Amino acid sequence: xxxxxxxxxxxxxxxxxxxxxxxxxxxxxxxxxxxxxxxxxxxxxxxxxxxxxxxxxxxxxxxxxxxxxxxxxxxxxxxxxxxxxxxxxxxxxxxxxxxxxxxxxxxxxxxxxxxxxxxxxxxxxxxxxxxxxxxxxxxxxxxxxxxxxxxxxxxxxxxxxxxxxxxxxxxxxxxxxxxxxxxxxxxxxxxxxxxxxxxxxxxxxxxxxxxxxxxxxxxxxxxxxxxxxxxxxxxxxxxxxxxxxxxxxxxxxxxxxxxxxxxxxxxxxxxxxxxxxxxxx
Numbered sequence: 570x571x572x573x574x575x576x577x578x579x580x581x582x583x584x585x586x587x588x589x590x591x592x593x594x595x596x597x598x599x600x601x602x603x604x605x606x607x608x609x610x611x612x613x614x615x616x617x618x619x620x621x622x623x624x625x626x627x628x629x630x631x632x633x634x635x636x637x638x639x640x641x642x643x644x645x646x647x648x649x650x651x652x653x654x655x656x657x658x659x660x661x662x663x664x665x666x667x668x669x670x671x672x673x674x675x676x677x678x679x680x681x682x683x684x685x686x687x688x689x690x691x692x693x694x695x696x697x698x699x700x701x702x703x704x705x706x707x708x709x710x711x712x713x714x715x716x717x718x719x720x721x722x723x724x725x726x727x728x729x730x731x732x733x734x735x736x737x738x739x740x741x742x743x744x745x746x747x748x749x750x751x752x753x754x755x756x757x758x759x760x761x762x763x764x765x766x767x768x769x770x771x772x773x774x775x776x777x778x779x780x781x782x783x784x785x786x787x788x789x790x791x792x793x794x795x796x797x798x799x800x801x802x803x804x805x806x807x808x809x810x811x812x813x814x815x816x817x818x819x820x821x822x823x824x825x826x827x828x829x830x831x832x833x834x835x836x837x838x839x840x841x842x843x844x845x846x847x848x849x850x
Contacts, residue, residue: 570594570632571745574620574650575639576613577604579705580665583738584637584745585613593746598629620646623653630657635745639665642680648687661694661748663741668699668819675810676803696744697755700737701730702811702820704760704841707769711848712798714773719782723791723809724766725816730759730823733836740830757824760835769838776842777850788813 571588575581576597588595589612597613599605605615618625620640630636630653640647654662669681688695710720737758744751764772770783786794788809795805814820827835842849 570596570614571635571637572596572598572616572629572633573613573637573639574598574629575641576608577601578639579703579734580738580741581637581639582608583735584639584742586611587739587742588746589613591742591746596629596633598626620649623649626650627653627657630654630659633657633659635659635661635663635748637663637665637741637745642666642677642684644680644683644687647684651684651688651691651693654693655691659693661696661745661752662688663696663698663745663748664688665737665741666697666699668701675807675814677807694748694752696748696751696753698737698740698744698758699755700734700758701732701760701822702815703734703737704731704836704838705734707841708845708848714781714849718779719784720766720770721784721786721791721794722766723786723788723812723816725785726765726767727815727818727821728763728765728768729815729820730763731820731838732758732760732827733841736760736827736831736835740827743830756826756830757822758827758835759823760827761823761837763821763823764838772839772842773849776839776846 573581573585576585576599585595585597585608595613596616597608598616598618600619602617609615616629618629636659666681669678669685671682673679713720766783770781773781792805792809796802
């Protein structure tokens, strides 16, 4: 049986759906069973638990052969999952991560680096999936696009190898289902092309049939805008840092790993936008 943590999130929920479609036994670890009805309908076994409650993690890992590890990159939490996986005899862990670095200015990336190091040191068979920025993050801009036909960011003119989270989930499901060939490997997951936020505005303009404008912001302006929108201050600061790094070229990288692993092209932004058109309109 395969365990998916963070199973109600954008990557986890899609991974559960894809594994269930294959007819594979899958267990979804969720904090709130009431939010997991769609996963249960898809055929998943639901395990209610919390990373902060070790006994629930241990119970969820009972009888598990592979884990797709998705969480908010809190080292204490994920490293407990790793330790529990060792004790439970789990065969393989697929770790969803990012451009992690122990010396990154972004706390989230430093946390990912610590988790990666702990997983490698654990002796477990593992695969790291380092994803570029998710297209689904653009959905957070939808209220501004609907209200004002525009949005802002401190990403400047930087370009991103942006990837659809559904493709990350598809790669994770593919590996978790047959992990033998992927032990110890790191894959870099991107979309098919580099795009800027100006390109995103142009694609949305074409899709929606009206001009959508992109406004460049400073780091402080971006952080304050997110805080006003209800994002917690520490998260807003990290997000604004990430966008500012995009302006410096930090996310301008592409990989062929998605088509190599899935035997199909990665989804372009235009397809993602069309699939979520009602959200933007």
